[in-house]
Amino acid sequence: MTDPLISNHESPISRDLVGRIDAVLPQTQCTRCGFADCRAYAEAMAHGEAEINRCPPGGAAGIQTLAELLGRPVLPLDPDCGSEETAPMVAFVREDECIGCYKCARACPVDAFVGARQRLHTVIESECTGCELCIPACPVDCIELRPRQVDGDFARQRADHSRRRYAAHQAHMAERASEREAMGATHIAHAAREARITSFLGAARGRIGRPGGPRR
Incomplete structure (x- = not known):
């Protein structure tokens, strides 16, 4: 039976769980887990659609934390996703x-x-x-x-900072996509206008050239 905690993708409880899982992940956005980014992997785990052992940057410590959070057994890192990093x-x-x-x-x-x-x-x-x-x-x-030379709570600090950087990157890419779409729409409208003008001029020339048509 599906856990009611994760069965409703739109519920506040589910969104909260996704957030707690995402907070555990290292936020490298490396895609080695097989998902588009860390958030997508967190959503898949929250909905019971992915195992907890697919994050090489998080390694054994990350798997342990996810197992405790989700109440799942600890698993070895999936070798299909890569090997654990020995250092940042x-x-x-x-x-x-x-x-x-x-x-x-x-x-x-x-x-x-x-x-x-x-x-x-x-x-x-x-x-x-x-x-x-x-x-x-x-x-x-x-x-x-x-x-990388690190000290202190680098992993957590890097994850929080990288999450913000990735969000800013995504927002920037969305803005650029919107600008390209707007430019494309403008280009299409301009091309359509040019086509109408060309068609009108062609029809006008045809009328001028016919007997009884307007003279030049």
Whole structure:
């Protein structure tokens, strides 16, 4: 039988559970769990649609916390999702090899790259989540992961900060999509107007050329 706590996707209890699960996740937005982002994975777990062992950045400690939160048995990390990180990582661009293609910046879920098209790119270390999404995006393989020097409650602080950065990134991408849609609508309207004018002029020329039609 489905747990009534998670059966209603729209209930306040369900939303609260999703929030509590999401608060446990490391917010790397790496997609290694098989979901679009950490929030989507949290929703799947809350609704009983995903196991708790699909987050390599969270590792064994994260699985233990999720098991306690959801009342599920502890499982080993799913090897299909990758291996557990031994230390927090940060992306590093070998700048002498960078061609400025901008593909790393487009792949980054928290806008941690600085640069422009045809210009050198580098990583803002404090913003990088170590998600690895920039690595396959780079056509010249000039990005690598390096261990990050951390102290104190870095993991929790990074997660909270990265969640805010990702939300800002999503809002920015939605705004850009809306702008592109508006530009597309304007272009379509302009093209339709041009087509009507062309059709009108063509019809007018046809009338001028017919016997008995208007003379030039």
